Amino acid sequence: MKKLIGLSVLLGSTMLAAGALYAAANDMPDWAYGIPPQGQPPNPPARDDGKMLSVPGSNLQFTFNKIRGRVDNDTPNRTAPADWFPNEHPALPQIVAQGDQSRGIVACSLCHYPNGKGRTENASPAGLPRDYIIRQLHDMKDDMRVSGERRKGNTQQMVSFAKAMTDEEIVQAATYFSSLKWTPWVTVRETNTVPKTRSQGGMMIPLTGDRAGTEPIGERIVEVPVDAVQTETLRNEHSAFIAYVPVGAVAKGKEIVTTGDNGKTIACATCHGDDLNGLGSVPGLAGRLASYNGRQLYDFKVGARHGDMADLMHKVAANLTNEDIIDITAYLASLPAPASVAYTKTAQQ
Numbered sequence: 001m002k003k004l005i006g007l008s009v010l011l012g013s014t015m016l017a018a019g020a021l022y023a024a025a026n027d028m029p030d031w032a033y034g035i036p037p038q039g040q041p042p043n044p045p046a047r048d049d050g051k052m053l054s055v056p057g058s059n060l061q062f063t064f065n066k067i068r069g070r071v072d073n074d075t076p077n078r079t080a081p082a083d084w085f086p087n088e089h090p091a092l093p094q095i096v097a098q099g100d101q102s103r104g105i106v107a108c109s110l111c112h113y114p115n116g117k118g119r120t121e122n123a124s125p126a127g128l129p130r131d132y133i134i135r136q137l138h139d140m141k142d143d144m145r146v147s148g149e150r151r152k153g154n155t156q157q158m159v160s161f162a163k164a165m166t167d168e169e170i171v172q173a174a175t176y177f178s179s180l181k182w183t184p185w186v187t188v189r190e191t192n193t194v195p196k197t198r199s200q201g202g203m204m205i206p207l208t209g210d211r212a213g214t215e216p217i218g219e220r221i222v223e224v225p226v227d228a229v230q231t232e233t234l235r236n237e238h239s240a241f242i243a244y245v246p247v248g249a250v251a252k253g254k255e256i257v258t259t260g261d262n263g264k265t266i267a268c269a270t271c272h273g274d275d276l277n278g279l280g281s282v283p284g285l286a287g288r289l290a291s292y293n294g295r296q297l298y299d300f301k302v303g304a305r306h307g308d309m310a311d312l313m314h315k316v317a318a319n320l321t322n323e324d325i326i327d328i329t330a331y332l333a334s335l336p337a338p339a340s341v342a343y344t345k346t347a348q349q
Contacts, residue, residue, distance in 0.1 A: 029322050031220035032294035033149040034121050034202035043200055055236040058084040067235050069110055081110040084236060089114050093172040103164040108173055113237040116180045120223050120241060120291040121154060121202030127182030131281040133174035137162045139307035148304035154202055184287050186241045188334040194222040194244040200232055221245050221326055223291045243290045245330035253331025256324060266316060276335060286335035293329040
């Protein structure tokens with residue numbers, strides 16, 4: 001009986017914690033999580049028409065299904081997704097190149113790209129500290145890192161991948177992505193109006209045709225591909241992003257990030273380094289996608305992330321408003337990444 005009472009108390013406290021977490025949903029910055037705008041019609045399923053597709057700068061060609069690592073339109077079977085620029089990165093470990101369909105693990109390179117830059121709906125692991133990546137995968141595996149927005153389905157998918165990965169595969173993936181050089185991936189533009197958008201799997205894409213137009217930016221960041229076809233259809237890892245941010249956001253973000261003088265947080269450089277490109281096993285923030293940094297701050301704020309070092313961020317994020325998060329992430333995205341030399345196969349041989 002005591003065990004049952006104890007279990008009841010434990011489950012009750014867990015449910016209360018979850019309730020507190022999701023009670024914050026009314027204050028959720030939908031822009032950071034790629035939540036579809038209200039009334040958005042379902043996106044039509046994309047199908048392979050058998051054509052061979054190409055991207056600028058690559059002499060390779062792939063079908064639509066091959067780009068996504070699919071066998072065909074009618075089965076869930078997967079192969080290794082297309083790698084447009086294999087000479088620009090080291091050899092991919094199997095877990096990165098192919099995943100493991102028998103365990104439900106999708107290739108890391110499908111979502112995060114072979115160059116590790118990722119996209120707005122996921123993360124950019126390129127150049128992050130190896131120990132940090134290992135720690136995050138173990139936090140997901142141990143249910144200490146989830147999403148503060150329960151509609152963010154691909155975060156839960158990532159948790160399931162981490163749970164299925166072996167410790168060796170975690171180390172292999174972390175070693176690979178940490179070996180890559182981080183280079184700028186997003187251009188920040190201050191503006192009062194932005195393109196109307198739709199959400200495609202958590203990535204915001206400008207509307208086209210009769211639905212195209214502009215609207216006030218409001219209290220949000222609108223981060224979209226420079227070329228939606230290159231990014232979404234072709235998954236071209238050379239095709240970058242634009243972050244439209246409110247006018248004045250970068251300057252206000254700099255004030256918070258560099259001094260903490262708003263009384264709500266501490267200067268980020270204290271832990272992330274003077275140039276915000278990381279310090280030891282603490283990740284870099286400079287030049288990273290605003291959507292990712294925005295939702296991580298919110299996840300810390302509502303207690304969705306725990307584990308070694310993550311708990312230190314709770315106090316930092318606790319009193320941040322959504323406007324603060326917009327300003328901070330706008331400033332961080334505007335910063336230059338560390339100077340680096342792109343990988344070339346010749347240089348490695």
